[in-house]
Amino acid sequence: MSTSGSTQHRVSIALDARSYDIVIGTDVFALPSTYEALPDATCAALVSNHTVAPLYAQQLAKALGERYRKVIQVVLPDGEAHKSWQTLNLIFDALLAAGCDRKTTLFALGGGVVGDMTGFAAACYMRGVPYVQVPTTLLAQVDSSVGGKTAINHPMGKNMIGVFNQPLLVVADIATLTTLPQRELIAGLAEVIKYGPIADGAFFVWLEANLDALLARDPAALAHAIKRSCEIKAWVVSQDERETGLRAILNFGHTFGHAIEAGLGFGTWLHGEAVGCGMAIAAQLSANVGLIPAAYALRIQRLIERAGLPVRAPALGVQRYQQLMSVDKKAEGGETRFVLIEAPGKAVLRGVPDADVATVLRACGA
Amino acid sequence: MSTSGSTQHRVSIALDARSYDIVIGTDVFALPSTYEALPDATCAALVSNHTVAPLYAQQLAKALGERYRKVIQVVLPDGEAHKSWQTLNLIFDALLAAGCDRKTTLFALGGGVVGDMTGFAAACYMRGVPYVQVPTTLLAQVDSSVGGKTAINHPMGKNMIGVFNQPLLVVADIATLTTLPQRELIAGLAEVIKYGPIADGAFFVWLEANLDALLARDPAALAHAIKRSCEIKAWVVSQDERETGLRAILNFGHTFGHAIEAGLGFGTWLHGEAVGCGMAIAAQLSANVGLIPAAYALRIQRLIERAGLPVRAPALGVQRYQQLMSVDKKAEGGETRFVLIEAPGKAVLRGVPDADVATVLRACGA
Numbered sequence: 179m180s181t182s183g184s185t186q187h188r189v190s191i192a193l194d195a196r197s198y199d200i201v202i203g204t205d206v207f208a209l210p211s212t213y214e215a216l217p218d219a220t221c222a223a224l225v226s227n228h229t230v231a232p233l234y235a236q237q238l239a240k241a242l243g244e245r246y247r248k249v250i251q252v253v254l255p256d257g258e259a260h261k262s263w264q265t266l267n268l269i270f271d272a273l274l275a276a277g278c279d280r281k282t283t284l285f286a287l288g289g290g291v292v293g294d295m296t297g298f299a300a301a302c303y304m305r306g307v308p309y310v311q312v313p314t315t316l317l318a319q320v321d322s323s324v325g326g327k328t329a330i331n332h333p334m335g336k337n338m339i340g341v342f343n344q345p346l347l348v349v350a351d352i353a354t355l356t357t358l359p360q361r362e363l364i365a366g367l368a369e370v371i372k373y374g375p376i377a378d379g380a381f382f383v384w385l386e387a388n389l390d391a392l393l394a395r396d397p398a399a400l401a402h403a404i405k406r407s408c409e410i411k412a413w414v415v416s417q418d419e420r421e422t423g424l425r426a427i428l429n430f431g432h433t434f435g436h437a438i439e440a441g442l443g444f445g446t447w448l449h450g451e452a453v454g455c456g457m458a459i460a461a462q463l464s465a466n467v468g469l470i471p472a473a474y475a476l477r478i479q480r481l482i483e484r485a486g487l488p489v490r491a492p493a494l495g496v497q498r499y500q501q502l503m504s505v506d507k508k509a510e511g512g513e514t515r516f517v518l519i520e521a522p523g524k525a526v527l528r529g530v531p532d533a534d535v536a537t538v539l540r541a542c543g544a
Numbered sequence: 545m546s547t548s549g550s551t552q553h554r555v556s557i558a559l560d561a562r563s564y565d566i567v568i569g570t571d572v573f574a575l576p577s578t579y580e581a582l583p584d585a586t587c588a589a590l591v592s593n594h595t596v597a598p599l600y601a602q603q604l605a606k607a608l609g610e611r612y613r614k615v616i617q618v619v620l621p622d623g624e625a626h627k628s629w630q631t632l633n634l635i636f637d638a639l640l641a642a643g644c645d646r647k648t649t650l651f652a653l654g655g656g657v658v659g660d661m662t663g664f665a666a667a668c669y670m671r672g673v674p675y676v677q678v679p680t681t682l683l684a685q686v687d688s689s690v691g692g693k694t695a696i697n698h699p700m701g702k703n704m705i706g707v708f709n710q711p712l713l714v715v716a717d718i719a720t721l722t723t724l725p726q727r728e729l730i731a732g733l734a735e736v737i738k739y740g741p742i743a744d745g746a747f748f749v750w751l752e753a754n755l756d757a758l759l760a761r762d763p764a765a766l767a768h769a770i771k772r773s774c775e776i777k778a779w780v781v782s783q784d785e786r787e788t789g790l791r792a793i794l795n796f797g798h799t800f801g802h803a804i805e806a807g808l809g810f811g812t813w814l815h816g817e818a819v820g821c822g823m824a825i826a827a828q829l830s831a832n833v834g835l836i837p838a839a840y841a842l843r844i845q846r847l848i849e850r851a852g853l854p855v856r857a858p859a860l861g862v863q864r865y866q867q868l869m870s871v872d873k874k875a876e877g878g879e880t881r882f883v884l885i886e887a888p889g890k891a892v893l894r895g896v897p898d899a900d901v902a903t904v905l906r907a908c909g910a
Contacts, residue, residue, distance in 0.1 A: 263629050274700040274871060302705045305695065306786070329671065334640040339668045341707065420672070505640055 185352075185401065189408040191324065192416040193344060200324055200348040200408050202401065207287075207312050207351040208237035210244040216346055217308065219281040222246035225269055225296040226287040227256040230314050233357050238287055238312065246283070250276045254292065259445035261291045261331045269299040280304040283346070289315035289362070290322035290449065294340070297328030301343035311348040315358055316366025316400075317450050319350035320373075320407035321428075325415040331444055335505045336436045342420055350408070352400055364486045365450025367392060368431070370403050371485065372457060373410045375478055376427045379523035381406050386477070389484055427525035430517040431457030434491070434539075437502035441494040454487030455542075463538045464518040467530060474522060490543040496536045499544050503535075551718075551767065555774040557690065558782040559710060566690055566714040566774045568767065573653075573678050573717040574603035576610040582712055583674065585647040588612035589639055591662040592653040593622040596680050599723050604653055604678065612649070616642045620658065625811035627657045627697045635665040646670040649712070655681035655728070656688035656815065660706070663694030667709035677714040681724055682732025682766075683816050685716035686739075686773035687794075691781040697810055701871045702802045708786055716774070718766055730852045731816025733758060734797070736769050737851065738823060739776045741844055742793045745889035747772050752843070755850055793891035796883040797823030800857070800905075803868035807860040820853030821908075829904045830884040833896060840888060856909040862902050865910050869901075 186203035206212050222242045226235050231253045242249045252272040254265050273282065284307060286296030293311050300309035311323035329340025355363065370392070374382025384402075385392075391399035411428065418425040435456030438447060447455075458479045465475035483489050491499075503514045513529045520526045552569035572578050588608045592601050597619045608615045618638040620631050639648065650673060652662030659677050666675035677689035695706025721729065736758070740748025750768075751758075757765035777794065784791040801822030804813060813821075824845045831841035849855050857865075869880045879895045886892045 263633065267629065270698055270705055271700075274698060274704060277871060301707055304704060305693065305706050305708055327671065332636055332640060334637075338640060338670060339636055340671050341667055342671055505643060 187401070187405050189405065189412050191344070191412045193419055196326075196344040196419075198345060198347055200350060200412070202319075202350045202352070202404050202408065204352045204397065207234070207349045207354065208241050210241045212349055213241065213245055213310070213347070216245070216283060216310065217281070219246060219283050221248045221250065221276070221278045221282040222285060223250050223252060223269075223273055223276075223278060223282055224285045224287055225252045225254065225292060225299070227254045227292050229256045230288040230292070234287060234314060234354060238285065242285065248276070250278065254295065256291075257445050258291055258331070258439070258449060259443075261295060261444070263330060266295055266299055266330055269295065270303060273303055278303075280307055282307050284309035285312055286310070286323070287312045287314060288318070289313065290318045293318050293323045294328050294337070295330060297326070297343050297345065298330060298340050301328060301341045308346050309343075311345045313348065313350055314354040316355055316363055316404070317369050319404050320366060321369040321411065323348050323350070324408055324411050326419065336439055336444065338505075344419075350404055352397055352404070355395065355400060362448065362450075363395070364393070365448040365454075367485045368450035368454035368457065368482070368487055370407050371481055372428070372430050372453070373407050375457075375461070375519045375522065376430045376517070376525035377410045377414070377523055378406070381410075382481075382522060386481055389481065393485070426527045427517050430519070430525055431455075431460050433503055433506050433514065433516055434459045434499070436506060437499050438492055438494075440502050441498055442492055447488070447492075451488055454482045454485065455489060455491055458482050458489035459491060459538055459542045460516060461519060462542060463516060463530065463534065464520070466538055467518065467534060469518055469520040469526070474519070478519070491539060493543060496539045496544050499539050500532065500535065553767070553771050555771065555778050557710070557778045559785055562692075562710040562785075564711060564713055566716060566778070568685075568716045568718070568770050568774065570718045570763065573600070573715045573720065574607050576607045578715055579607065579611055579676070579713070582611070582649060582676065583647070585612060585649050587614045587616065587642070587644045587648040588651060589616050589618060589635075589642075589644060589648055590651045590653055591618045591620065591635055591658060591665070593620045593658050595622045596654040596658070600653060600680060600720060604651065608651065614642070616644065620661065622657075623811050624657055624697070624805070624815065625809075627661060627810070629696060632661055632665055632696055635661065636669060639669055644669075646673055648673050650675035651678055652676070652689070653678045653680060654684070655679065656684045659684050659689045660694050660703070661696060663692070663709050663711065664696060664706050667694060667707045674712045675709075677711045679714065679716055680720040682721055682729055682770070683735050685721075685770050686732060687735040687777065689714050689716070690774055690777050692785065702805055702810065704871075710785075716770055718763055718770070721761065721766060728814065728816075729759070729761070731814040731820075733851045734816035734820035734823065734848070734853055736773050737847055738794070738796050738819070739773050741823075741827070741885045741888065742796045742883070742891035743776045743780070743889055744772070747776075748847075748888060752847055755847065759851070792893045793883050796885070796891055797821075797826050799869055799872050799880065799882055800825045800865070802872060803865050804858055806868050807864055808858055813854070813858075817854055820848045820851070821855060821857055824848050824855035825857060825904055825908045826882060827885060828908060829882060829896065829900065830886070832904055833884065833900060835884055835886040835892070840885070844885070857905060859909060862905045862910050865905050866898065866901065
């Protein structure tokens with residue numbers, strides 16, 4: 179494996195004592211030097227899933243073996259449907275069975291589900307051990323592995339149970355994307371596309387011009403998209419770690435998206451697919467309430483559609499959508515709030531009258 | 545209900561943005577004014593158990609009703625055996641079913657188990673909501689409600705899964721101790737006694753002189769014991785919130801105690817009973833390794849025994865004890881460490897050779 183040092187980028191998240199770097203590069207996750215600045219510990223626990231572990235766990239375990247006396251592996255079932263207490267407990271069971279102490283470092287090797295659960299487990303194991311994100315999906319590299327949101331799902335809502343817990347390091351290796359199924363690459367593009375309308379009008383234009391290269395997995399295009407996405411996310415998270423304000427803009431499309439996921443049953447649509455559709459609805463809603471011209475909403479929808487993401491909402495019925503959205507974490511004092519686009523590259527969080535929500539849902543096929 | 549303003553004490557825990565007060569008094573928990581400085585919220589969730597709720601939940605709910613538009617009650621099964629994922633999920637289920645938003649304030653009304661689970665649930669519900677401790681047992685008032693340690697048990701070890709999460713306020717109402725069974729009062733005295741040997745030689749002497757008054761529930765004696773205990777705990781926690789050093793001294797007797805609890809099955813002995821016995825063993829160990837004179841160990845053991853706490857270890861076998869202690873959170877790199885007394889009012893955390901541990905366990909009946 180080559181070091182490919184020249185292709186490495188570093189994006190820093192500034193959070194005082196909890197600051198950390200995102201390393202973006204090719205063939206970096208299996209290099210022992212990638213982990214050399216981590217705190218000393220006797221034990222490392224590599225958490226992955228049944229899909230990713232056969233591809234990359236051995237390489238990572240080998241690199242970790244040069245630093246840690248004991249490296250244990252925990253392999254979880256794959257998929258959003260397993261983002262539950264039961265699966266989380268598999269991590270605790272393995273850590274305790276191996277006698278892992280409170281300095282043990284966890285490594286999340288996989289997509290968003292593995293990352294969210296490993297980060298949550300790290301927060302709770304013996305009241306907190308450190309962890310590292312090694313995301314292997316585009317979605318995790320540009321979004322879920324960065325920013326310290328960890329969670330599991332509850333039957334009544336996605337990501338309802340979790341904590342903010344920043345990793346020590348994120349290692350986004352573009353080489354791991356070569357094995358990613360196209361459906362998952364496309365789902366990841368939903369979160370990439372998100373950063374344009376909410377924070378960077380120029381990036382949105384770049385995406386319109388480079389979408390085909392991204393779909394063809396052009397490494398340079400992917401590297402730029404990941405880096406720019408991480409920079410925007412780092413900027414947002416550094417200002418509002420615990421989502422008391424600004425950070426909510428990262429949930430563009432997510433209120434509708436979460437309702438789709440919960441309504442269809444977690445795992446039926448991929449998270450990114452639901453978010454893609456949710457952004458299409460939210461863009462339309464932004465135009466309907468007069469924030470942006472209909473033409474800009476259409477450009478957003480067009481880009482989502484070109485990526486291969488759904489833009490029509492599953493027909494669950496408007497009432498069911500509204501019921502599912504009422505438990506959303508952004509709801510406060512009974513009102514559901516939405517991230518809307520108020521100008522290219524600028525988002526706002528605001529309450530919307532139920533009637534307007536119903537109208538846009540109906541128009542989008544709900 | 546009288547306000548009894550003259551009997552109120554306040555002890556502050558200094559933790560920067562996470563600082564808070566412990567209010568110690570008689571007939572204070574049911575006064576709306578006790579909660580007037582808490583942040584605004586629409587919803588309050590009162591979490592209690594089947595034993596405590598019938599005694600005090602209505603009074604607390606009434607006081608909260610003057611501040612919060614919606615007050616929901618969650619009543620958990622009582623006892624250490626229920627400090628589990630399953631019980632924790634009852635809190636999440638209730639919060640989500642009631643549509644509680646991310647500003648909801650949780651109130652833990654009960655003993656250590658209710659407090660630990662409510663604090664953990666508050667940390668995890670929608671990635672964190674605030675909570676208040678209203679401890680109704682002596683043990684919770686002097687120890688578990690203060691300092692932000694929250695957890696549930698794992699079959700392989702007590703308190704293995706949890707987080708540090710400081711409450712906004714602790715309300716220790718001495719009036720609630722009038723309904724406490726004598727066995728639980730005695731269990732609470734174990735944690736009171738603890739503070740003498742580890743931090744305050746004069747308080748230890750005071751306890752020797754006032755133990756009978758405490759056992760007879762003399763309100764003035766209880767108030768002093770609770771206040772002094774909270775002051776010592778506040779001093780320790782303010783210096784070492786996350787137990788990277790000093791705070792470990794609060795676990796005097798707990799390494800042996802946790803092994804007793806796990807070995808007998810959680811709930812067979814009360815936590816305080818196991819800690820009382822654990823302190824008797826740890827005092828002996830401190831003398832055996834030459835830190836304190838045998839006579840001082842005997843004084844500690846004598847006070848524990850006079851309180852009505854066990855000083856002989858359950859006969860689980862020395863090997864079983866050592867196995868159970870090897871997963872203790874204070875273990876690091878394979879070595880189990882113990883809190884030992886090195887002088888009256890002064891504790892130290894150190895590793896002890898297995899042979900010395902075996903000797904003291906055998907001598908104490910293990």
